[in-house]
Amino acid sequence: MNAASQPVPSLKDASTVMLVRDGAAGPEVFLQRRVGAMAFAAGMTVFPGGGVDPSDGTADIEWAGPEPAWWAEKFGTTEPRAKALVAAAVRETFEECGVLLAGPTTDTVVSDTTGYHDARGRLERRELSLAAFLAEEKLVLRADLLRPWANWITPVIEPRRYDTRFFVAVLPQGQLADGATSEAAEVQWRTPADALARWRAGTDILLPPTWAQLDAIGEFGSTVEILAVDKVIEPIMPVLSGPDGQQLLDFPNNQRYFADLPDTSRLKGSARP
Known part of the structure; x- marks a missing residue:
């Protein structure tokens, strides 16, 4: 069977959160380099995130902020799917860096997550669902701390494909983002600007979606400005274009991406969300 006749791998929903904070030189973004053993994006520098779990959004969750209908309109999807995407964004952020976008009431957020260490491990091992965790701890999911940002879809040429929604959130006061996860090296x-400079130098490897979001966030001078953006989100799915032997993935600003891409990490046809 040739490549053209092979079935296109199915898409899996995923959520990614760009966690930001204000620094001396402007907004800073939390990044993690994935361990080399990962089945997807191994060794890449990425934002926290991952696939939507079947349990995400399936149970009643105490919820503050925009309802699933609002998120569904922003992301162009159904309400149940939107609810699962937001729940996955909160769960993955907690699992991967210990930041919890939830609080005891609809207008508060936890300031110290160390007391939830055991629950974090159980969530990562899929021994506990987000809904059960929030119910046990009497916490409210703070959807109002998230903003919708982008939607990238893995090219059809890849064996693992994700329909990924990107969110942005400011690091809650008092909380610390860490690397206590099995997925981050x-x-x-x-x-x-620093992250992009490291990429151009070949120190870090950025896939096109990560590069695109860093490039966009770099235009803003504060986290307040970032949260104030009202994004119109159009799905982006890179496709191969150009003559055989010189094909590159086509996506917004791809010429800038490939012009600056170091030879040591040149991905071309394999550069993927």
Whole structure:
């Protein structure tokens, strides 16, 4: 069977959260370098995130902020799917860096997550659902702390494909983002400019969606400005274009991406969300 006749891998929903904070040189973004053994994006520098779990959004969750209908309109999807995407964003952020976008009431957020260490491990091992965790701890999911940002879809040429919604959130006061997850080899807070400079130098490898979001966030001077953006979200799915032997993935600003991409990490046809 040739490549053209092979079935296109199915898409899996995923949520990614760009966690930001104000720094001396402007907004900083939390990034993690994935361990080399990961089945997807191994060794890449990414934002916290991952696939939507079947349990995400299936149970009643105490919820503050925009309802699933609002998120569904923003992301162009159904209400149940939107609810699961938001729940996955909160769960993945807690699992991967210990930041919890939830609080005891609709207008508060926890300031110290160390007391939830055991629950965090159970969530990561899928021994506990987000809904059960929030119910046990009497916490309210703070959807109002998230903003919708982008939607990237893995190209059809890849064996693993994700329909990924990108969110942005400010690090809650008092909380610390860490690297205590089995998926991260290294974590770092960096300005977008610094992160992009490290990519151009070949120190870090950025997939096109990560590069695109860092490039966009770098335009803003504060986290207040970032949260104030009202994004119109159009799905982006890179496709191969160009003559055989010189094909590149086509996506917004792809020429800038490939012009700056270091030879040591040149991904071309395999550069993927």
